Amino acid sequence: MKKKDSHFLVYIASSASLAPERFECERLCAAAGMLTNGMVWQHDIVEYDWALVRRQIEMADAFLFVLGSEYGQISQTGISYQHRELVHARSLQKPVVALIKNTHDGSRQSEDARRLADFHAILMKEVPFRVWHLRDELSVHVNSTLQGWQRTNAGTWVREDKAPEISIPVAFKAAPKITVSTPRKSFQSPGKETINLLLQANVYRNGNLSLQRQTLEVREDQLWQGILPLLRLGISEERLRAQVENSLTPKMSVLLLGQHEGAHAVDDVRVERAQFNGILTTWRERGLVECSADNGRTLWTLPPSSD
Known part of the structure; x- marks a missing residue:
């Protein structure tokens, strides 16, 4: 049963070619009193934002994967963007159901067709799945999936009228700039330690x-090369940590790919938050x-x- 003041949030993963099928999934979720998130990315218009997608998946209560007649555009990890989203959802142990379109055609020999066939085999082996051909069949599978999730999950999205009140300052009354005074020594340049x-x-x-953990030795002055311009402008701790993570990704990739035979990509490099706060x-x-x-930031x- 759902908690009285919460909504169940479903992340829907699909390609741009499945716009009518995606709309049907969203409609059925709305009819069941559920919310949806996830976006269909137009890669020729805007660059795929993996950080945003990852946050959306982490917020969701469940992951609904709709697969059509194509494997999809390949990400830098060597798998399609939707496949990558599925892998992340499974790593978080989210409830996952794959709805696979019946596209069997032995005459198709394109690279995308081979990838799609391999992906079918992975899905049917590793996640709960349903096969559909017509949109009516898809609707039946979506309804049964949503009913199962409703029976076993409680939902985490709180209704807006139950959310805590947030005080928003009037635009023309800018909050004063407050410097957090902390006893410190005179400025020293970053060293080579x-x-x-x-x-x-x-x-x-x-x-x-x-998910792999690894200790990496980094020289302080080299770490500062990427963050110095940002510190001159002023930056949040989250963005500063993200810049450090991006700068360390190439080195981590070489290290982990060498340690794991058969691995083809490394991404989502993270610095432990408490450690980074301690460094700051x-x-x-x-x-x-x-x-x-x-102004509150x-x-x-x-x-x-x-200077």
Whole structure:
């Protein structure tokens, strides 16, 4: 049973060629009192935003995968974007159901057809699935899937009228800039000492994902090469950590691909949040950075003495 004031959130993964089928899935979810998220990306218009997609999947209560007559555009991990989304949902142990269109055609020999056939085999072996041919069949499978999720899950989305009130300042009354004063030494340039970072990353092998953790030695001055321009402008801790993660991804890829035979891609490199916060605290105490609150946002910047 759903909690009284919550909604069940379903992430729908599909390709652009399945617009009518996707609409039917969204309609049936709405009829069942559920919310949906996920987007069909137009890759010729906007670049695929994996960070946004990942957050949407993590927010969802369940993952509905609708597969049609094509495998789909390939991501940098070597698998299609929708396949990658499915792998991430399974790594989070989300309830997953795949709705697979019956596209058997032995005469098709294209690369996409071969990938699609291989993907069918993976899905039928590893996740709950239903096969459909006509849209009416798809609707029946979607309804039965949603009913099963309703019986066994409670939903996490809170109704808007039950959400806590948030005080929003009037636009013309800008909040004053407040500097968080912390005792620190005079400014010192980043040194060549080594920082041992505990990182985690997704390693892809044969369409499957495994989460790997690895300690990486990084010189402090090299770490600063990518973040110095951002600190001059002021940046949030989340964006600063993301920049560090992006800069470490090539090195982590070489390391993990060498450790895991048959692996073909590494992505989603993460620095442990508590460790990164500790590094920032140390840098602030050394006078390398300072933290300030501006209009409700916490920003990390270079201290004036560094100019």
